[in-house]
Amino acid sequence: MKSSPVIETSNLSxxxxxxxxxxxxxxxxxxxxxxxxxxxxxxGLNGAGxxxxxxxxxxxxxxxxxxxxxxxxxxxxxxxxVFSLTVGVVLTEKTNAGGITVYELVSLGRHPYTxxxxxxxxxxxxIIEESIEAVGISHKKQNYVSELSDGERQxxxxxxxxxxxxxxxxxxxPTAFLDVTSRIETMVLLRQLATQQQKAILLxxxxxxxxxxxxxxxxxxEKQRPMVCGTxxxxxxxxxxxxxxxxxxxxxxxxxxxxxxxxxxTPIGVEGDFLTSYxxxxxxxxxxxxxxxxxxxxxNINCLSPKQLIISYPExxxxxxxxxxxxxxxx
Amino acid sequence: MGMKKKxxxxxxxxxxxxxxxxxxSLAYGAVSIPFMQVVDILxxxxxxxxxxxxxxLQARLPQAITALLAGASLATSGLLLQTLFRNPLAGPxxxxxxxxxxxxxxxxxxxxxxxxxxxxxxxxSGYMAIILAAxxxxxxxxxxxxxxxxxVRNNVMLLIIGIMIGYLASSIISILNYYAAADKVHTFVMxxxxxxxxxxIEQLPYFTFFSLLGxxxxxxxxxxxxxxxxxxxxxxxxGVKIKTTRALILFCTxxxxxxxxxxCGPISFIGLAVPxxxxxxLGSSNHKMLVxxxxxxxxxxxxxxxxxxxxxxxxxxxxxxxxxPLLGAPVILYVIINRKNIQYFD
Numbered sequence: 232m233k234s235s236p237v238i239e240t241s242n243l244s245x246x247x248x249x250x251x252x253x254x255x256x257x258x259x260x261x262x263x264x265x266x267x268x269x270x271x272x273x274x275g276l277n278g279a280g281x282x283x284x285x286x287x288x289x290x291x292x293x294x295x296x297x298x299x300x301x302x303x304x305x306x307x308x309x310x311x312x313v314f315s316l317t318v319g320v321v322l323t324e325k326t327n328a329g330g331i332t333v334y335e336l337v338s339l340g341r342h343p344y345t346x347x348x349x350x351x352x353x354x355x356x357x358i359i360e361e362s363i364e365a366v367g368i369s370h371k372k373q374n375y376v377s378e379l380s381d382g383e384r385q386x387x388x389x390x391x392x393x394x395x396x397x398x399x400x401x402x403x404x405p406t407a408f409l410d411v412t413s414r415i416e417t418m419v420l421l422r423q424l425a426t427q428q429q430k431a432i433l434l435x436x437x438x439x440x441x442x443x444x445x446x447x448x449x450x451x452x453e454k455q456r457p458m459v460c461g462t463x464x465x466x467x468x469x470x471x472x473x474x475x476x477x478x479x480x481x482x483x484x485x486x487x488x489x490x491x492x493x494x495x496x497t498p499i500g501v502e503g504d505f506l507t508s509y510x511x512x513x514x515x516x517x518x519x520x521x522x523x524x525x526x527x528x529x530x531n532i533n534c535l536s537p538k539q540l541i542i543s544y545p546e547x548x549x550x551x552x553x554x555x556x557x558x559x560x561x562x
Numbered sequence: 563m564g565m566k567k568k569x570x571x572x573x574x575x576x577x578x579x580x581x582x583x584x585x586x587s588l589a590y591g592a593v594s595i596p597f598m599q600v601v602d603i604l605x606x607x608x609x610x611x612x613x614x615x616x617x618x619l620q621a622r623l624p625q626a627i628t629a630l631l632a633g634a635s636l637a638t639s640g641l642l643l644q645t646l647f648r649n650p651l652a653g654p655x656x657x658x659x660x661x662x663x664x665x666x667x668x669x670x671x672x673x674x675x676x677x678x679x680x681x682x683x684x685x686x687s688g689y690m691a692i693i694l695a696a697x698x699x700x701x702x703x704x705x706x707x708x709x710x711x712x713x714v715r716n717n718v719m720l721l722i723i724g725i726m727i728g729y730l731a732s733s734i735i736s737i738l739n740y741y742a743a744a745d746k747v748h749t750f751v752m753x754x755x756x757x758x759x760x761x762x763i764e765q766l767p768y769f770t771f772f773s774l775l776g777x778x779x780x781x782x783x784x785x786x787x788x789x790x791x792x793x794x795x796x797x798x799x800x801g802v803k804i805k806t807t808r809a810l811i812l813f814c815t816x817x818x819x820x821x822x823x824x825x826c827g828p829i830s831f832i833g834l835a836v837p838x839x840x841x842x843x844l845g846s847s848n849h850k851m852l853v854x855x856x857x858x859x860x861x862x863x864x865x866x867x868x869x870x871x872x873x874x875x876x877x878x879x880x881x882x883x884x885x886x887p888l889l890g891a892p893v894i895l896y897v898i899i900n901r902k903n904i905q906y907f908d
Contacts, residue, residue, distance in 0.1 A: 289795075289799065291795060291798065311798070311801055311803060312801045314799075314801075315799055315800055315801035318799070319799065320795070320796070320799045322793075322795055322796060324792075324793040324795055324796065325793070326791065326792045326793055326796070327645075327648045327791050327792075327793070327847070327906070328791045328792055328847070329847075329905045329906050329907060329908030330791075330841060330845075330846055330847030330848075330905045330906030330908075331788075331791065331846060331847050331848050332846075335788075335846075335848050336792075339788060339789055339791075339792065339800060340800070342785070342789055342800035342801060342802070343800060343801040345785075347782075347785065348784060348785055348850075349784070349785035349788065349850070375905045376905075376908070377905040377906075377907075377908035378905070395800070
């Protein structure tokens with residue numbers, strides 16, 4: 232069962248209009264879809280046109296050709312006000328909001344709903360409180376924005392889009408410049424909003440791991456190539472990831488989901504306890520071996536427990552070691 | 563809701579201070595008049611000397627009202643510029659807007675007619691000529707600044723461009739001065755030192771009307787100004803019509819700066835420093851409170867400057883632009899040195 236897409240483009244061409252009527256096409260023939268209740272991650276190297284695409288979908292710049300359907304209606308039929316009720320954005324733009332409180336910033340999300348002087352009604356206050364609550368920052372609502380960490384600021388900007396009550400949220404690199412915990416918190420929050428509040432979330436990112444882990448759908452954008460879209464696992468198994476990164480001299484290892492400059496060739500068989508063998512595999516890749524199914528032809532490791540690892544060499548010899556460190560020394 | 567309470571306290575405090583300074587400006591001047599006599603004059607009672615009557619009602623009263631309005635106008639115009647350019651060091655004088663207005667006035671004063679002093683006898687078209695010339699000059703500079711702000715993203719560079727435009731305008735004024743008649747040059751130079759006493763009681767209604775018009779526009783802009791704290795793209799996403807809002811802010815700033823400059827001469831530092839004083843006092847960049855507090859603080863500071871112009875114990879009057887930097891420059895230095903600890907810089 233699949234809902235109809237909230238954003239759907241057809242033969243979309245994005246880029247810039249230059250002086251004298253020339254156009255600089257960044258990407259064309261884009262047929263992409265964003266769905267409610269899903270997190271869609273846009274991946275691509277710098278200069279691939281991620282920001283241009285997001286800016287076009289946010290209505291900040293016009294498409295060069297093709298159509299964008301938003302909630303089933305063409306984008307150009309939206310007035311600025313109706314658009315602001317439909318799509319909420321979180322940008323990389325630097326703000327000057329250090330001197331207002333978290334509550335005041337989130338209340339800016341009510342802007343499209345309030346009257347001429349922006350007076351907040353009881354209902355508005357309720358929605359603002361809920362939005363702050365939803366991103367888990369209630370304890371700081373009276374703090375100045377300048378007192379927040381980068382991760383907290385990102386949450387506040389997300390709360391602003393919630394106060395805006397838009398079915399679609401578009402975020403430009405929301406995890407850039409964040410530390411590891413904030414990155415994960417931000418992505419988990421976005422996942423929650425997608426599933427619990429049925430938001431359609433589209434974000435660009437450089438965090439491959441997090442995108443594979445948390446994205447319902449990935450878009451791989453690359454210059455002069457058609458956009459590749461699908462669930463992360465399908466893209467990995469179909470080899471789309473490998474060909475996506477190959478041209479850049481970087482290898483995507485489908486067995487680990489990680490990037491490297493070379494894929495290790497020499498196979499070593501790994502079996503046994505799931506958790507232990509996973510991390511033994513991780514160590515083997517680092518040392519240039521490829522974890523594989525057990526095979527009498529080459530070295531095999533039976534992981535009984537993290538403290539009990541048995542190495543079987545092809546010449547029938549066996550050796551037991553009690554840590555991954557000594558295992559690596561014995562290879 | 564602590565903020566609202568705090569803000570209302572500030573309004574009360576500032577209005578009380580404003581009244582105090584206003585009465586002070588009426589009572590204190592180069593000619594010493596006993597305070598009770600001033601009160602009597604204001605109450606319309608007979609006094610010992612008719613000259614005192616004239617000084618208080620014909621000179622000090624319009625001067626105090628002028629200072630009150632000019633201070634509010636310049637401070638508000640500075641605040642609008644700082645928010646629009648997202649640059650806390652922007653202001654009408656530093657961005658060359660005052661100089662642009664100055665240039666407009668110079669053209670009219672030196673070549674098209676007499677001086678503002680002669681304007682007393684002028685018709686409505688006389689004031690309009692000066693105001694329109696100042697407005698044209700101010701808006702031309704604003705358009706130039708807008709053009710450059712799309713080319714130069716760096717805030718400091720934009721300030722330097724503003725300073726350069728200011729120099730260019732001053733340079734053209736010097737050239738105009740060189741070819742103008744000596745007496746006109748003299749009045750123009752005197753006017754250029756800044757003065758709240760240039761507006762006669764007959765001119766006051768015009769000055770008041772245009773200042774209040776500009777301030778009224780500024781109050782209408784409070785909602786979009788808050789959205790602009792997030793930057794233009796965020797504001798656009800919140801439904802703010804960026805082009806219209808920007809044009810309105812520029813027109814409003816141009817009007818406030820131009821009217822003040824046309825009547826009082828180019829006044830430095832009030833536009834730059836007062837928004838900082840207001841933000842530091844209030845502890846907030848929320849324009850809902852910041853616009854009124856800036857407006858009131860601007861009036862207070864201008865009235866204070868008006869009183870400081872009088873050299874104690876003598877009947878000498880300092881030029882206004884000798885006094886405003888004494889109050890303004892330390893504020894700016896304080897703000898720059900402490901910018902890491904000031905919230906609104908972040």
